[in-house]
Amino acid sequence: MAVLRPLAGLLLATALLSVITVGKSEQQVPAGMGARADVDRPKPQYMLHERAPRVHGLKPFQELVDKAPAGSVLRPPPGAYAGPVSIDKPLTIEGGGQVTIDAGDKGTVMVVNADHTTLRGLHLTGSGDSHDTDDSCLDVRGNHNTLENLKLDNCLFGIDLKQTNHSVLRGNSVRSKDRELGVRGDGLRLWYSHDNLIEQNEIIDSRDMVAWYSHRNTFRNNLGKRSRYSIHFMFANENIVEGNRFYDNAVGVYFMYTEGGAARNNVISHATGAAGMGIGFKESSGTIVEGNEIVYCAIGIGSDLSPFQPDSTVEIRHNRFAFNGIGILFNSEVGGNRMVDNIFEGNLTQVAYGGRSGSAAKNFWEGNFWDDYLGFDRNKDGIGDQKHELMAYADQIWMEMPVARFFRSSPVMELLDFLERLAPFSAPDQILVDEKPRFAKPVQGGMS
Missing domain, CATH: 2.160.20.10 (Single-stranded right-handed beta-helix, Pectin lyase-like)
Incomplete structure (x- = not known):
């Protein structure tokens, strides 16, 4: 028996070692660690x-x-x-x-x-x-x-x-x-x-078209039609979207929980419906939106808690927002957005906030063209002689009560807005101030 005990112990140790070794060899390497894990469900x-x-x-x-x-x-x-x-x-x-x-x-x-x-x-x-x-x-x-x-x-x-x-x-x-x-x-x-x-x-x-946890991809010169999201990014950083054409989708490009990346020189049109939106942001930071043509959408750009990271920005420049219900809608007041050299024309509402703004100074506006600008350019330098200030009068009703949006631009709302501007019943909200508005509409490449 004394001889058998060491032998039994040796056999047991050998068996345990073989089990541990086999277990290690069958372990799958997690995603992103250099090898592919088996992530698919068994297919019948x-x-x-x-x-x-x-x-x-x-x-x-x-x-x-x-x-x-x-x-x-x-x-x-x-x-x-x-x-x-x-x-x-x-x-x-x-x-x-x-x-x-x-x-x-x-x-x-x-x-x-x-x-x-x-x-x-x-x-x-x-x-x-x-x-x-x-x-x-x-x-x-x-x-x-x-x-x-x-x-x-x-x-x-x-x-x-x-x-x-x-x-x-x-x-x-x-x-x-x-x-x-x-x-x-x-x-x-x-x-x-x-x-x-x-x-x-x-x-x-x-x-x-979705990209989840996927970084540094380039989406270039694609056509997307009659779908829901043309591209939906989630936890996907530094992706580039350029030169695409997205028509008749519910949403053009949506950045959700992302950092970095850019949307450049895209044409996004007819993103309509209750949630229709050309480009959307949800808790995203560091994105550049440049040279896009966003037309005939319910909302041109919709932003919610973006930029999200402290001391980060979202750059919106050289875009054309035309014939949209709302050019840009901010659903939060975090600030940090920079709107430079954009064109705003034919929109029912140029810029709006999801509630009382109180944040005109948090975002930066400069050199944008506004088709409702009321100033002059006496020195012919292309810049308006006075700043462009956008105030919310009767618009405050539907901004603070979304259910009233149905009546936006109706005769009764237009009358209320006229009376408010003539003799305000309450102090209007300041939406934005553009210190150097463009007087003449910049020439934009006809991408659409």
């Missing part, structure tokens, strides 16, 4: 008879992928193929615009779980419609991938990137399934995905 498998009959006679595209060597170029014969497809090795697939992969309305059409993969000229269609399993046309889970000239339609979600860095999405067309707006999937979703280039894509009749 569907038999052929469960898929739409239109795919029953099609050749499975997975067979071509399995036969292609890693690092090779696959040019499949033109035609329609059956999905789903899973790619777990570096591969270039050239479809030439003549290859369709159809998943038969079940699950996800294609999954890329590899680095240095290129997909070009493919038509992906027919995903399932489950939000629980994020049924999509294309899931990407690797780095340094290129997605070009893809056509994605009849899909719940379009392109879903998770922990995908240094990749390029260019020239793709994405359309969701024909569903009510709130139950469509996102046309493009980035989750913990950094340093990607998204350019020249069309995302139409989708739900949102």
Whole structure:
């Protein structure tokens, strides 16, 4: 027994060590720590008879992928193929615009779980419609991938990137399934995905384009139409949005809990409805809004507790706010916004606060053009001879009581405003003071 006890102890220690070692080897590295974690829910498998009959006679595209060597170029014969497809090795697939992969309305059409993969000229269609399993046309889970000239339609979600860095999405067309707006999937979703280039894509009749916890991405020259959020950033820093065209969406670009970044030279129009907004801020700081044309929106820019970080600013310069319900709406009084060299024309209300302002000095206004400026420019220097001061008279009613906004610009409100200006019943609120208003409207590039 004395001999067996040390042996038993040795065996027990060896077993414990092996369990600890195996446990460590199976631990997943958290997101952002250099390796990809398995973040997807298990996706169900569907038999052929469960898929739409239109795919029953099609050749499975997975067979071509399995036969292609890693690092090779696959040019499949033109035609329609059956999905789903899973790619777990570096591969270039050239479809030439003549290859369709159809998943038969079940699950996800294609999954890329590899680095240095290129997909070009493919038509992906027919995903399932489950939000629980994020049924999509294309899931990407690797780095340094290129997605070009893809056509994605009849899909719940379009392109879903998770922990995908240094990749390029260019020239793709994405359309969701024909569903009510709130139950469509996102046309493009980035989750913990950094340093990607998204350019020249069309995302139409989708739900949102979102970037969550995703930093330093560039969204350039894209078209977004008839969706909810053209782009919605959340906890996503230093992203650049430039040269895009966003039409007929509920919201153009929304920065929520973000720092840094810029929105430059975009055209955002017809963001209407109760929550319609061209560009929005929620507790965000350090953003530059420059050279945009924001027209025919319910609210041009809506700001809530922004800038949020102490001693930070939000720079709003060289933009055109035209024919909006409200040019700029501040829902809080934190100050720190700098409005320089903007154009305000044709808006029902140029600038408003969500309550009593008391904060005209907290924000900086200079060199803006106001189409309701009443001064002159006697010395012809392009700057008005007197400052532009915007006061709230009868406007205070709907600013302090949002339900009264329905009556804004109605004859009775116009009469009240006239009487208030003629003989104020109470001291009006000062909204802003622009010490150097532009007298002549600056020439603006016709982006729209």
